[in-house]
Amino acid sequence: MIGRVVVAGVVGLCMLCTTARQVRGAEATTRPSSISGKIVVDGEVPLSEMVVYLEAPDPSQAVVAPVEKAAVKVLQKGAKFSPALAIVTVGQSVEFVNDEDRLIEHNVFSNAPAKKFDLGMYPPGQSRSVMFDKPGPVLLYCSIHRYMDGVIFVSPTPYSSLVSPDATYRIEGVPAGKWVVKTWQRRRRFKEATVPITAESGGTLSVNLELHKR
């Protein structure tokens, strides 16, 4: 286990030691739980642009609910991606909207292993959509404007959260069962946390994540 975990409290009705595959079948009879906590790091280094997400214990065997979320919109006004960091689930699409109020074209692209694409140039009022089919970070750039960058973080499951400025996170609607809590930092200053947990039906699990240099 790379990250150390402090499980501060567990409230639940029953202990379910099931795999992610079994979880799906059990969803009808169990209630979703929530997982929350705080990110604790060495020193006074501020945290910025960080994601906490859940992964199945065996990602190759993972079965998660089909993506029902609508496409996320990423705007480009002022030659800035907004939001600068967006989270989507594998299978979900992002609509990249050129909402400049002047005749300024953008050319959004990514060379990320999780998704390589080139949207071509398009003017204000138009958009292009991309479906993200592999988990991982997708760094966005514009081939024209040098300061324009952003990130789409593609989570392997729908259970993810941006870390707030106060270093807390909260993931709702988690099916009972075994999961692995993971972190991702845009500016990676610490080793990512990888913490196995068991979410109980209708429970609230507090998982504080300590990040270290090694």
Add this chain to the structure above:
Amino acid sequence: MRAITVNILAMLLVVGCQSGPRPNAGMAGLRVKVIAEPKTGVKPPPAAVGTFDTPGTQGYGPFSRVDYSEVDNIVVYLEGMTSATTPTQAPSAFTITVDPGKSSHGIDGVVSVGQKVVLRNGGSKAQSIYSVSDGNDFEISAVPVSGSGEYSVRSAGLIEIFADSSKDIAIQLFAAPTSWVQLGRAGQTLNFNNIPPGRYHLVSWHARLPGTSEEIELTADHVADATITVGVNSLPKVTADAAR
């Protein structure tokens, strides 16, 4: 007749200048022309305004454009395809100073797997110097003022190095799988000399733009020419119809 002789001599001089260093007997050489190209169809910017990695400067504004004739931080390396085309010894140690408060805005150096990196503390107090980059994580704790610590590169790829005194990345190194690696910029010609003849992958890498990889064959006593082009045009295109 005399004029013709002078012209031929002048041509030989020009050819000689272009060829770069000649390889030793039985070895090969390679000249690599580095090109960065903008998206096809994009009009050139009204003025050169810097590159992806130029530190932010007041007055540029958010609509500053990338000048592809100035793109730098392009890594080029040769990776042998057989044991005969693999370097037999690691290069000497790479030394770099970690200055307090200084942030890295590009590749500060290229190294190779197996090479020793010496990190010197240029600050005014002792500090840890560390990295959490995949395959190259390390921590050298309490490096004294003007002192140094070292580690050996274990894995190819980008190495981001932090120090306790730095709020952002202090140093970025790119580790190649081979010691035949150079850092170049658009418009430059890189010379690789005294390379064992044989088959290689000629690879280019840039932090943002897609790089390239191609097979080349180098022959003894000959300097080959190659061109690498980085840019977005090689990426899969997403059109409006296909995407929706």
